[in-house]
Every structure is written in structure tokens, then in C-alpha cells.
Amino acid sequence: MAMAKPIATTRSAAGMSTGKLAVWWLIASEIVIFGGVLAGYIMHRLGHPDWAYQAVHTNTMAGATNTFVLLTSSLFAVLAHNAAEMGDGKKAAKFLYLTVGGAVMFLIIKSFEWTYEISHGYTITASTFWAFYYTAAGIHAMHVIVGALIMIWVAGMAKRNVELQRVELIGIYWHFVDLVWIFLFPLLYIAK
């Protein structure tokens, strides 16, 4: 059911491309969602310091490594965008695949981390701290997975120099995912 794109999509009365407007809208709504989780966590923790001591058991080394991994993957996303700007779809795709590689590494490290914690009794029901920990990091991980999948799809098209503007858009999303982690890391791993 191939349909022609509406004329509406070709207009730009606000001066910004519709794709970019849409991504920023998405980011804004995600900021409020994550903001809610984190605000809830902070409010709760300040009001009930008794369960906060559980934070001592998180694996700061794993968290720090993952922070580095994500930051590097964001760098690759920036390089992908540069390549796309210059019209080099193949190069952009390559960098996007490297970004996805970073995502995969992030998830692998996280699986080891969580397997260890769960097998030592720190499950989601163990205490309110762990409930927040798994929920916040879990929702974040879901965004990493979805972002990686979309990135693979965008890379597939970019390789053929199709829809290159989407490289920037998925990059914006990826930076956001990275930014959320920058907030999660100190709250879950450093504030002990």
C-alpha cells in the first residue's frame, strides 16, 4: 500500500525539519519519564535513608566501564553524523555499526553484572533500593536495545545512501540514552 507522502511533510514553516522536531519531541517525553523515575528515587531515598545502604553492593567498576563504553559509542555516533553530512553513506554506516557494537558491549557487561547480583540475592524484590535499581537501569537498557535495533535499520539504509538525514536523528536519540546513563551512574553506583 505505497502511499505518496503528504504535501504537509514537505513544508517547514518553523524552519526545522519535521524529523528533527519529532525526535526532539520524543526526547522531551523520555526526559520526563526518566525524570520521574529518578525524582521518585531521589525523593524516596532522602526520605528513607535506611534502605539506601544497599547501594554499597553495586559494582562501581562495571558501572564505570559501561559509562566509558557508552561515551565512546556516542563518539562513533558523532563520527557517523559527520560522514552522513558529507554524503558518505558507507562510512556513516560503518560508524553506526561501531556504535551498535558499543551498545552490545554495554549489554554484555550489564548481563554479567546482573547475573552476579541476582545470584547473590540482590533481586528486584530484595529491597526498595534494588527495586529502583533494576527498574531504572532496566528501562534504560530497554532504550539501549531499541536504539541499537533502530540504528541497525538506519545503517542499512545509509549504506545505500538512502535517508542519510536519519543518521543525525538516531544520533540525537543515542546521545540522550547516553545522557540518561550519565545521571543513573552517580545515583546508583557512586552515591553510597
Added chain:
Amino acid sequence: MIHAFIPQASTFAGDIDFVIDLIFWLVLPFFLLSEFCIFWFVAKFRHKEGGKAQYITGEKAHETKWVTWPHFLILAFDVLIIYFAVGVWYDVKQQLPEADRTVRVIGQQWAWTFVHPGPDGELDTPDDIELNDELHLEDGVTYHYQLQSRDVLHSFSIPAFRLKQDAVPGRTITGWFTPNRVGEYDFQCAEMCGVGHGLMVARTYVHSPEDYKVWLAEHGGVASLSPTAN
């Protein structure tokens, strides 16, 4: 206004009623004037054959003043209302006068438990009087209440006192009241607490000092320290 429906049975009931009445009388003229304008304009400006409407942008100063002035008036009235409302709020919820007596109010699915001090006047002593769904108070005595819940959120409400407070599990919330009218009054649960929410019926009994002594004697024995009381 409220006192037309339900008596004022606590020392702050009158203050709360005053705030309610104040709001009513301040808001009423605005409300009536606005409604009147709507009906009057509709009647006055019904379309006539060949008539043309006025072209008013609502952006000139002599036009906006009709909206701006009512504005400032509302602001002034708001300030007045805030002043009195906050005053009453402070009185009832923020400060805690010295208590003559303390009662414990415990909500659970789906009944109320009231722990009254016995003849010794102290809570958590052997002569405490624990009743379900009946709260017995003495006229003119200042009470602290310790409000607790055993399971979900409940809320204790005595409309005749104009008093209400949610009970939160895991916490003891303290407040005060002084009954000042002998009688019997409804005690309702004011927070949805499950299937039996509407069945958490309780009754507040405000006794005269003499009747209170009688009630106390019926339930707790004389003020000797009988360890077997209740």
C-alpha cells in the same frame, strides 16, 4: 453555610465555617455578574435582520480594561482568602496545643479501633479502653489523636468537627481537636480502602463531664490501678 446542615462541634469548626462563608460571599458577586453578562449580552445582541456586529479586537486599552480591572479585584480577593485559609490551616494542622488527653485511632480493612486512656488519663497503660467503631470524648477537653493504619490508606473524618486526616500505614500522624458540643456525630472513612470502605462506620460520642465519668466507670472501673482492666 455548612452549619445549616451540620452542627459545629469543635472549637475550630467555626473558624473553618468562617473561611467557607468568606469564600462564598466574595465569589458570589463575580459569579452572578459574569452569568448576568452572558445572558444579557445574548439577549441584547441577538441578530437582527440587516444588522452588523461591532469589530472589536480586544487589544486596545479602553477595551482590555474591562478584563484587567476584574482581574485585579480577583487577585485582591484571592489574597484575602489566602490569608484566612492559611490562618485556619496553621491553627488546625501546623500547630499542636498542649493536650489534656490523647486517643489513638487505628484504621484497618474494615473497621476502626479507638484506644482511649482509662481512668489514669494515660495511654498505653493497662486500664486503656479499646473499642471498635465508637469514639468517646469529653466536652471541652483538648485531645491529641495518634492516627495509624494497619494496612492501606484510610482517613478519619468527623464532619461535625470539620476535621479530617489521612492515615498512612507505617506512620503515626498526630493532630488535635477540642470538642465543644455534647452529642453524637458520624465518623466516616474518607479514603478509598477497598471493598468495605463504605462499611467502616463509626460514631463519635461527646459526653458532658459527668456523663464521661459514667462512661469511664462502665468501661474501666474506678481510677484504682486494677491490672486486669480490659
Added chain:
Amino acid sequence: MADAAHAHEHHDDHHHGPTFAEKWLFQSTDHKMIGMQYMFIGMAMAAIGGYFAYAFRMQLAFPGMHVPGFGVVGPNEYNALVTNHGTIMIFWVAMPVLIAAMGNFLIPLMIGADDMVFPRLNRLSVQIFFVSALVLIASFFVQGGGFGGAWTAYPPLSSTPEYSLTPMGATLWVVAVALEFAAFLMGGINFITTTMNSRAPGMKWFDIPVVVWMIVIASILFMASVGPLIAGAVMLAFDQAIGTNFFDPNQGGDPVLWQHLFWFFGHPEVYVVLLPALGIVAEIITVFSRKKLFGYKTVLYTAFGTGILSFFVWAHHQFISGIDPRMANLFTITTLLISIPIAEMLFVYIATLYGGQIRLTTPMLWGLAFIVEFLIGGVTGIFLGASGADIYFHDTYFVLAHFHYTFFPIAIIGVYAGITHWFPKMFGRMMSERLGKIHFWGTVIPFNLIFIPLFVLGAAGQHRRIYSYEHFPDLATPDLQQLRVIATLALVTMLTFQVIFLWNFFWSMFKGEKAPKNPWRASTLEWTTPSPPGHGNWPPDEMPSVYRGPYEYSHPDCDDDFWPQDQPA
């Protein structure tokens, strides 16, 4: 374009327009079709919500009776009925009809575009919305029955199956609401991006019709406020299903946290539905008084101001909940201040009537009724925003009557206003004015007879969500019971009159007088298309350009009493 051959664009041909599969399997991406899908789902859900109200009000008027068409309403049925009545009316009636139906149908037409910028995302949003409705309905039929913890779903009642006694119902309820949120977040992308980017050439920011602005602002408000509740809903679902303890104090949880997350969204949400209704009223009163809106910019700025302020008032729902009492004073101040921009908007609408040439058509009657009734809702809110007074009124029927005097104008009066006004454009036929007026009076008069008694009952100390007052001596008096009976009989009368609307609606759709392009002689762009518009709204080489604002009625330089936006000077 090849699209012209597609059958699913022609709405006046419901028999052989969209095929059965295309209509029912939600295959169309046309904004008008999607708007109507939202509208029909909303109307069906309104019938369910109204039916629930009928059942629980019959119980209140005649406790213990076998309610015809329902059965006996015991305490757990009662709780499920009131919970889902509220939930349905807000999330599956007010929001879909006012925002998604009106927004989808009107926005591209009013800004001179041929569709939304993300048609397939638009279709996905209505599909998810439909699923959310099914999930909610499913929750009524599972073991234990539908969720009965009030639409506010405070834990620990809502988070713990042992307390709620509706283990599956409670979780399905949360999932349904979360899906609805997802659908509206997706819809919002379209409203905002399309309005910002796809306006007709020449349409500047201040030439956009107010209803479009209002839907855009409402979408932004929704997006900015719903996030924390989505987080909360995930936490609640986890507490329910896997035994975490976000909200149960037994293991470090805090029930009041949910309240903050809920009301941080809950208060802006009322403006999310109010603003579009106000927008609809603005369109109607300008057309039918032949007058420019009094202070277009004022309306816009107060809408923005209200939206921003609405984020700072939420805890007025929690004065009594055990929050720090000092916080309550802050929220009293902000809450009373927010009455100012709303009052300003209402004054502006009243001022728009001045000097007009008013025609009391059915849409105009609904538009005026909105202002008349909403004023009552607005002023009674002051009693609740003032903390000292709220000590008495919280959780009483006074609150209930207040929010029905705001929500009913929003979700019912505003909706009828919108439907009767744009019906000719949607279906290409006129509704019957006579039936419209009978329906109007038969709705508005009983409405007041339902809720004025409830104000009185609230003043007499009657609390909410209680299935029978027989056991409360102070409330079981014959006088008060009589008020309950009056309210119930008025509701039954009002519901009966809705049959007239349904008849008018469906009969006119097929047999009504054919509608011209611009039956109301209005100046906004949607009235320059055929009734109903074809796919793409205008022929691609005849897309409109805009030369003036949306409300140039009775302009001194114009012979006619309206000057369409697309007419060159």
C-alpha cells in the same frame, strides 16, 4: 494522484466507501478517518461510562435494589463501577474526542495541509488506543472483577492484591492506562510537528485558529506531565505483579510517593482536556456572534500561563494526605492564583459576545452552556484550593460536584459543541436543528439537577466512594436521601435524552440535508473544502494560502460579515 482512486477517503458513502476491512482493521492513514475512529471509540466508551453511572446512582438512590439492566450493586461492584466510570470518562472519552478526534480531523484542515506529517504513526496511535480500550474492558471480566481502588489508584490498596482483592483487574487497569498514554504521546508528535511546520503559506503564528493552538498546548502539557506517572505506573505494575515494594511501607516503600507522581500529572491533565474544549468554544462563539475573538493574544498567553502554572498546584489534591503541613500553604497560594488566567479567558469569551449578531444555533447553545456551567465549576474550585476550607471539603461530594461542573462542560458539552459544529464538514450533511435543541435542553437542565443536590450533600458532610449511606445516622435522613433520589432520576432523564442525539447523529449521517462547503459562513480554512473533504483535502495545485487572521468577522473594510482566511485582500 493514484490516491484519488482509494475508496477509503469518501466519508459520505459509508456503504461502499471504506471497505469493511479497511474501516475495522484500521488501515487508513487519512487524518480524517483516524479522527473519526477516535471519535467513535470515544462515543462507545462514553456509553459504557454512562451506563456505569446509571448503575451506581440507582444503588445510591434505592440501596439494595436489583438495578434493571445490571443487577444488584454490592460494595465491590460499586467500587469497580465508580473507579471505571471516572477512568473511562477521562482517558477514553474526554481525551480521545477532544484531542485526538478533533485534533486529527481539524488540524490539517484548519492550517491548510493535506494530512498530518506522520500518517503511519498516526494510524499506529489509534490502533494502540483501540487495544487500550479492549484491555480496560477485559479487566471487567477477569476473576475478581474490575479494579475498584478509585481512578486515583492509591497504593497500598492498588499495589497489593491481598488488599484490593482484584489481582488481575488491577494490573489490566494499569496496563490499559499505560497503553492509552503511549497512544497519546504518539499522537502528540503529529499535532505539534504538523502545526509548527505544515501551515499554509502566509499563515503566521497568530493566524492559527485558537482550537489548533489549544490542542498543541494540551499535547505539550500532556507530554511534560505524564512521564513521572508512566514511571509510577511501571512501579505500580511491578509492585502488583512481581512483589517489589515501591509503595508498601512494610519494606521501605512510601505510598505518598505515588500520590505525588499521580497528581503531578493529574493536575495538568485537567488543563489538557480543558484547553481543547475552550478552543472549540472559541471557534463557535466567534462564528455565531459574527465577532472577532476579543483579545486573541490574551487567550493564547493565558493558555500558556495556565499550562505553566498547572505544574505548581498538584498537591492541593493532597492537603490531608500526610504531606508536610507547611507545604500546603505554598500550594494554596499557587492554586488560588491559577484561577486568574482561567477567569480571564472566560471574561474574554463573554466580552466576545458584546456587540455581536448572535444566532442561537445548536452549536452556539452548547458553546454558551459551556461558559455558563464551567463558571460554577471554576468558582467552587476556590473552596477546595483554600487549604483551611479543604479540611472540610476533601473527599466529600462537594469535590465531586465541583469536578463534574468542570468535567461535564469539558467532556460532554464541549464534545457536543464540537460534533454539532463540525458534523456538516465531517459527513457532508446537516444535523436536525430541532432535535439538536431538544437534546440540548434535555441534557443541560437535568445535568444541573444531578449535581446541585450533590453540592448540598457534600456540604452536609457526605463522603465519596461509599456504596450506601444507610448506616450513617447523620446522612441517612429522609431529606438527604431525597436529594440522592432527585440526582438519580435526573441522571436517568439525561441519559434518556442522549438517545435523541444518537438518532439525530446517525440518521443525519445518511439522510440529513446535504451540507454546502460553508454552512455557517465561517472564515477558517476547513470551510473552504468540500463537505466532506476528499483525500488530500484540497486538490494538490489548489492548496490554500492565508492572508489574514482566523476571526475577521464584520470587518469594516469587508462587505460581507466574514472574510475568509484564504481570500486575497
